[in-house]
Amino acid sequence: MSDKDFVIIDEEKKEKETTPDTVSEEKTEVIKTEEKKEKEDEYEKICFICHRPESVTGKMVELPNNITVCPDCMQKSFDAMTNGSVDLNRLMHIPGVQFLNMSDLENTIPKSQKIKKKKEKTKEYHKLDIKDIPAxxxxxxxxxxxxxxxxxxxxxxxxxxxxxxxxxxxxxxxxxxxxxxxxxxxxxxxxxxxxxxxxxxxxxxxxxxxxxxxxxxxxxxxxxxxxxxxxxxxxxxxxxxxxxxxxxxxxxxxxxxxxxxxxxxxxxxxxxxxxxxxxxxxxxxxxxxxxxxxxxxxxxxxxxxxxxxxxxxxxxxxxxxxxxxxxxxxxxxxxxxxxxxxxxxxxxxxxxxxxxxxxxxxxxxxxxxxxxxxxxxLKGLDKDMLVKILREPKNAILKQYQKLLALDEVNLKFDDGALEAIAEKAMEKDTGARALRAIIEEFMLDIMYEIPKDDSIGQVTITREYIEGTGGPIIELRGQEVPRLN
Incomplete structure (x- = not known):
């Protein structure tokens, strides 16, 4: 065997030592370490003394053996030692416990006490541009x-x-x-x-x-x-x-x-x-x-x-x-x-x-x-304006109730007389548009309670008589009409 052959054998040995398998194992260990760190970062640190999370207390003071103490408790501890309220000599002679021996405290930390950090929602705010301002x-x-x-x-x-x-x-x-x-x-x-x-x-x-x-x-x-x-x-x-x-x-x-x-x-x-x-x-x-x-x-x-x-x-x-x-x-x-x-x-x-x-x-x-x-x-609201408020705006009160009943596959209608009667009652209360919601809530209570009971109901029409208390709403079943109910 020549010297050249020995060199080739050494190079083959080096290649074997640094095989792709070895490199992948090292990468896997690094990834696992990073994943473990990420999982640990998902949880908040808890104060060993007061058990409050880091989101409440602020940045924790880290001590050996994974013990964390909040700034408030740390300051109180220093104050107690400085004022002389804690006798350090007596602490030194407690049987079975060494003073400030962190390994003794490790077993007393509640392992299950972990609070997940709240994920912050990233919001993108657009800067005000003169071109974006509507006329x-x-x-x-x-x-x-x-x-x-x-x-x-x-x-x-x-x-x-x-x-x-x-x-x-x-x-x-x-x-x-x-x-x-x-x-x-x-x-x-x-x-x-x-x-x-x-x-x-x-x-x-x-x-x-x-x-x-x-x-x-x-x-x-x-x-x-x-x-x-x-x-x-x-x-x-x-x-x-x-x-x-x-x-x-x-x-x-x-x-x-x-x-x-x-x-x-x-x-x-x-x-x-x-x-x-x-x-x-x-x-x-x-x-x-x-x-x-x-x-x-x-x-x-x-x-x-x-x-x-x-x-x-x-x-x-x-x-x-x-x-x-x-x-x-x-x-x-x-x-x-x-x-x-x-x-x-x-x-x-x-x-x-x-x-x-x-x-x-x-x-x-x-x-x-x-x-x-x-x-x-701003003008005070009259009867005609109150009727328009009930009917016209994008999120009018009537449209809200119609959508609620539409989820139960029921059509809700208000005749013109009912709207006028609601507006008249609101005028008596003299609290503007706020009165409309209270009045409709009162009259819609029974309807919203009874409708889900019967799947055969297809349409409900609110009448002036129902608002004034002299009659009832018109209930129509799917495919047929029945007389108004009192």
């Missing part, structure tokens, strides 16, 4: 699909929103600075103020926070601070600051923070709240807690700039009509220019004649009104 007539057309009447309010809101988001999308802050288009909606209860804002936010696909002004108080007093309205918007935007800064905040019941007229006490939920909101409405940087409503040492804070947030305020403003009436009735009551005293008593359009001076007399401070440049009113 005012398109915004109004979409609002028309959901809201009946209130033509002027929808028109004013469409233009204001279009101008505001043009300002946000272009970020024009040059020589000509465009001011914010904050709005004030005035209208009786149930006229559609909140519904308009909800529909608008859904149309524009921007985060919306709805808050109630009645819970707001001056900082330092019991109640929500003024900054809490921004923290609600941040929560609605999934804690995405950039998205929250392009959102809408709707403050309802804004008339409840009017200045008290005859009060010597500090007005912590009236004029003080209006003054505290001035900077928010105009645009300022606010520190708000992330994932909480109140600031404390354990909650992280983030800064939100409100210069591009659209504020919409709404309220019923009771007794505002009396102030308008008083202003309009100040003309002479004698001579050729005299007017009847009851001229404005039954004026349904009286609220639309509101001025800034009327709002100031109501109790809104001038600085606050000045930051809400677009003021418009």
């Amino acid at each position: 005012p007539h398109k915004i109004k057309a979409r609002l028309d699909e959901y809201v009946v009447g209130q033509e002027y309010a929808k028109k004013a809101m469409s233009v204001a929103v279009y101008n505001h988001y043009k300002r946000v999308a272009t970020d024009t802050m040059d020589d000509i600075e465009i001011e914010k288009s904050n709005m004030l909606m005035i209208g009786p209860t149930g006229s559609g103020k909140t519904y308009l804002v909800k529909t608008l936010a859904k149309l524009l696909d921007v985060p919306l926070a709805i808050t109630d002004a009645t819970s707001l108080t001056e900082a330092g007093y019991i109640g929500d601070d003024i900054e809490s309205v921004v923290s609600k918007l941040l929560a609605a935007a999934d804690n995405d600051v950039e998205r929250a800064e392009q959102g809408i905040i709707f403050i309802d019941e804004i008339d409840k923070i009017a200045k008290k007229r005859n009060s010597n006490q500090r007005d912590v939920s009236g004029e003080s709240v209006q003054q505290g909101m001035l900077k928010l409405l105009e645009g300022s940087e606010v520190e708000v807690p992330v994932g909480a409503n109140s600031k404390n040492a354990m909650v992280p804070l983030t800064t939100v700039n409100t210069k591009n947030i659209l504020f919409i305020c709404g309220g019923a403003f009771p007794d505002l009509e009396e102030i308008i009436k008083e202003r309009l009735s100040k003309k002479t009551s004698m001579g050729f220019n005299s007017e009847l005293k009851d001229k404005f008593e039954h004026d349904k359009e009286l609220l639309s004649k509101v001025t800034v001076e009327d709002l100031r007399k109501f109790g809104m401070i001038p600085e606050f009104i000045g930051r809400l440049p677009i003021i418009f009113t």
Whole structure:
């Protein structure tokens, strides 16, 4: 054998040592290790002392033998040792337990106590582009699909929103600075103020926070601070600051923070709240807690700039009509220019004649009104509008019930007399469109309960007599008609 042959044999030996089987085994071990690590990552770490998961406590402190302790418990342990409440000498002489021997503690950890991590849903948010902002007539057309009447309010809101988001999308802050288009909606209860804002936010696909002004108080007093309205918007935007800064905040019941007229006490939920909101409405940087409503040492804070947030305020403003009436009735009551005293008593359009001076007399401070440049009113609902609300919108109440019964293969109909009777009952309640749902729920209860019992029923017609309590609905079986049942 020559030296050359020995070299060939050595090379064959090396090839055998690094065969594909060996390489695949190594790869399999690596994959198994990675899979094991991934499975471990699926579960949250649990605090050994308080048993709270990592999603609640924050990042855990890892100790030997896979023991994890939360920062709170670790701090309490250090405090107890520092204050001398734990006698370390006594701990050293406990029989069978060595001080800080982690192997003794390992068996006491509950093995079954595992909490799976929640899978975070990745949401893709589109950045606002001026080309994507719908024109005012398109915004109004979409609002028309959901809201009946209130033509002027929808028109004013469409233009204001279009101008505001043009300002946000272009970020024009040059020589000509465009001011914010904050709005004030005035209208009786149930006229559609909140519904308009909800529909608008859904149309524009921007985060919306709805808050109630009645819970707001001056900082330092019991109640929500003024900054809490921004923290609600941040929560609605999934804690995405950039998205929250392009959102809408709707403050309802804004008339409840009017200045008290005859009060010597500090007005912590009236004029003080209006003054505290001035900077928010105009645009300022606010520190708000992330994932909480109140600031404390354990909650992280983030800064939100409100210069591009659209504020919409709404309220019923009771007794505002009396102030308008008083202003309009100040003309002479004698001579050729005299007017009847009851001229404005039954004026349904009286609220639309509101001025800034009327709002100031109501109790809104001038600085606050000045930051809400677009003021418009909503009309109270009459009988015809209530009938249209029942029938016309995309998600009308009648369409909802018809869909529910269609799932049971039953056709539901309302005759014109029934709709008028429901509208008349709603007018008596004087709570606007909110009364419609309550009335229909009451009359549909028995029908929704009885229909699923009988598979032979094909159609139900609600009549005026059934609504008024003098008759019953018309029940039609599949393929035939039977007389109305009482």
